[in-house]
Amino acid sequence: MFTSHDGLCGIGELAEKAGVTVKTVRFYSDRGLLPEASRSVGGHRRYGPDALDRLRLIRSLRTLDLPLPEVHRILDEENEAGGALEDAVARQLRGLGSQLQALRWREAALRLIQECPPGERADRLSLIGAMTVPPSTAPLARFWRGWLPPRMPARSTGAFLEVAVPQPPDDPAPAQVLAFARLSAFVLQPCTGAEQPQPEAHRTAGARGSAVLYAGLAEAYELAGAQLRRNREPYPGEALDSFVAAYVSAYSTRDTPDFRRLLAEQLAIDPRIDRYWELAAEVITPPGGRVEPTPGSAHDWLLAALDAQTATAQAQTPLLRADMSR
Known part of the structure; x- marks a missing residue:
């Protein structure tokens, strides 16, 4: 040679x-x-x-x-x-994927600024400036760890975070960038009190009961999500029974009409974070796509079904008493 x-x-x-x-x-x-x-x-x-x-x-x-x-x-x-070559190529592909995702987010963020009215640019620049690119879900996870019951098992916490924390899309539209930036700002804003307000269930179920509760709620939310995708109005059925059963198991009590009525009353006055779920839905739903259910929208559907059921039961009680007195 x-x-x-x-x-x-x-x-x-x-x-x-x-x-x-x-x-x-x-x-x-x-x-x-x-x-x-x-x-x-x-x-x-x-x-x-x-x-x-x-x-x-x-x-x-x-x-x-x-x-x-x-x-x-x-x-x-x-x-x-x-396998040095295979390992090196795999690492390079992962790194390249992260770089491409960051570039797509930057492009969508630039389009967001370019397309917005001049009067909104300062606000949007402030939101985007506070967000990493590609965005991190760590602030969202910290928010939920502060919201969830203390001492809840790590496995139960992790399972909830998987469904409660929306993952940033790889190729976002400008509207999704704006929604994620607003979501990040929402979870970072200071609480009005010393601590985040907690639902009553967190204080009464205890660590073990909370794990049972959230495992049951996950199943109920999945069932309700299927009904939301079909545009079904809230109604008593399997999803609602699963929802109530989660609280019954957590409290070690029985499912009775009185329990359902008290549960509906308690859930109606519990603290709400509707804005979080609205923004989360915008993050995971591409423009023009069908709005995907979130645990928040599933919870609202189930609560509406519970309210309707308990209202019907209360309306029927006087009629039953009248019939029995004849």
Whole structure:
């Protein structure tokens, strides 16, 4: 392959055959990526027949933007059954995915500013400036950890966070960027009291009861979500029974008409965070798409079904008493 009688070549010939500069060959040699076969009497570098293929491989790996340590590991495993190349490519793809997501969010944010009325630009710039790109869900998770019952098992907390914290879309529309920015601002605003107001169920169910409650609510919300997707009006049925059963299990009590009435009254006065769920729905719903149910919208549907059921039961009670007195 090389023109010399000993089958070796100098740094200039190697660089010419590989289509790179002498400086490039020297750089890779000095970092141990391209070993020399020997040195001439005058101290010049000499490379063996495999140097050209190795140099071309190094160039290919660097073209993929793999860092030098990764390239070194791949070269070390070139003739082995190692997975250095596969691991490096997978890491590079993950990093590239994050970069692309950040670029898409920046593009959508720029379009948001470009398309909004001049009078709204200052407010939107302030919202976007307070948000990382790509956005982080950590503030949302912290908000819920402060809202959820204390000492609730980590597994139960994690399961709730999976459905309560909307994941930023990879390719957002400007409206979704605005909704996520507003959602981040919402969870970071200071509370009016010393602590976030908690529903009564959090104070009375205890740690174990809270885990049972939220596991049951997750099932009920899923059932209610299916009805919301069908545009069904709230009605008593499997979803409502599952909803009530979650509270029955948490309180270790019985499901009776009186319990349902008291539950409806308590839930009606519990603290609400409707704005969170409205914004969460905007984040996960692309413009023009069907609004996806959230735990908040499912809860409202179930509460409306419970209210309707208890109102009907109360209206029927006087009639039953009148019939019994005849």
